[in-house]
Amino acid sequence: MTADCPLVVRTPAELLALLPYLLGYHPHDSIALIGLHGRDLDFGACFDLPPPDRGEEAARDVAGAVARQRADAVVIVGYGPPRRVTPIALHVTEALRAAGVRIDDVLRVDGGRWWSYLCEDPGCCPPEGSACLPPDSVIAAEATYLGQVALPSREDLIAQVAAVQGPAREGMVAATERARSRFPGLLNDVRRIRRAGRLAVREAEKRYRSGAALTDDEVAWLGALLTDRVVEDYALDRTSAHHWRVRLWTDVVRRVEPAYVPGPACLLGFAAWRMGWGPLARAAVDRALRAEPGHQLARMLFEILGAGIPPGAMSRRDG
Template identity: 40%
Template sequence: MLMRHPAATHRVCMVTQRPPGSPVRLPLATPTDIIAAVPYLLGRHPSHCLVVLGARGAASQVRLAGRCPLPEEATAVPGLVAGLVERLARDRCDQAVLVGYGPPERVAPFAHELGEVAAASGVALREALRVDGGRYWSYLCPEPACCPPEGTRYDVVSSTIPATAVLAGLAPRGGSAVPQALVAPVAGSVRDEMERATRRAEVRRGRMCAEREGAVPVESALLAEGARAVAEAVDDARVGRLPGSCDRVAWLGVLLATVSVRDEAWARIRPPDAAAHVRLWRYVLRRVEPSYTPAPGALLAFAAWQQGDTALADAALDRVDSASPGYPMAVLLRQALQRGVSPRDWPQRGAGRAGEPPPPHGPTAGQRWAGPDWPGHRR
């Protein structure tokens, strides 16, 4: 049973840190303010998902700002909640807010389980909202005058959050169509030429393997050639040059199908030059043949995530999933996105051959909340 709290007005400030700019103070007073703020925290408009914010201390510093899909089955709820509460405890959060987007049968079990498990772990659930069809419902407010059974209509235009965020230069992506279009495969004559170039690249790979059979191990030969090709492509991307020819793109795609070559490319991605990697791997992903999309798609997702562009990362991972469901690197990155892990907390590795990194850990958000309490309802 969730703990109830009386409806009250508490004015707080959410401070969103977006380096290298100054903190942005977004004053919250109502559930509408929370709903209006979520897209600016996540960088995208949520839909059919659960959003959890975790904070710590009197200053209410956010340590977790994450999104995960709505559980398909009720049996999945305890595991999701246990993992989330473990994250809250690890990040030393003592308060949380839940916003679920979807029907009651999908959101309510999660909200009730989270309230019980969080309370037992010393985390106060300050707000638990369900949002659907332009209305919100609170699982914490017992006052019908404040939160009627039929829900409360909201209009984010009535909140000061969007205007404040836009003036500060914050903007969520408009929807999934934009990032999906950014990773859509090329068509027409370029696609036809890429098909021919891919056949040539496959023949080249087969010939190289045959020539080295019985001498240098094939894996070592592919890694050496792949490291050279990746280094050249990355160096060019850093100065604004993309691979250009279909033959070069196809050869990169074929080489990246070897995991050790893909790891070479992965190890080179760092936040300071993530934009160059985004340009490079988006270019490659859109051109390679479908069977070669997993590696450049996962590399693009990682680079986009390092840039803070979770919408583009999601779109790239969707391309990977359609070609190779369960691709390990994509699964790992999807988990990081769903758990709200910050790119800053991903274990950094030196350049060169890299194995699979350990699971992400540690603090998860650059956002900060300042204030003694979370929003109430009335306004």
């Protein structure tokens, strides 16, 4: 498995049981790809099944992104009925092979059973399919124990970066007004804004590293300061692959008012990408772009994710 989830996977059924924890949610009507580096699972990616008339084009796009990950081999998993999955699974297989990527297996999952397109031995891959492991399997329990989460669907993943509502939102509206009343005092001195921003970023990091959280006023103040691109860059430069950073920026992006979403959403997207959590990174960047379509950092991260550039392409640093 990986350093973040050091589990041993021996069979296709165990791999399929673990895949939702690698992605962060249970796939439906989609194609998932698992990159292998030696004996380790290097990355997981998932794409909605395209319309039949876009199968070959979508397969080429997927193959290009996956090839850039430089995995030793790839396992392709299609979720859905054969009439929907088989054409795109075969297109993706052909496109990856044309790109020089070795295919370890091609699987299909539907109705609690799985099939292999490559295995022709009825002893291990019967025509009626093989049963998937139950939700409470040992591999799922071990992944959960190690802190991995598999939400019911991608929609549930998107909801994890959505704005808080109810009393929590009302509290943030009031806190944002207080932050706005503080901000004019800094407007004539950019250096003061950036000093305050660096201090707020470091305090947030300290708080979440220790397992604590920011108050409403602290979140609102940090959100306002992150509208300065130098402060945003400062926070970005400090972002590394740690779970607590994902928790930090998830909390902030969910609590700030809409005008202040892009900065923390990009920082969450970058932190998730550094962790290898592509689906969460995409959900965060999509939210940033919905709030501000022209946001420079959001556009850059969107291109990085779309190009399939792996986190290992940049040097790791402690945070």
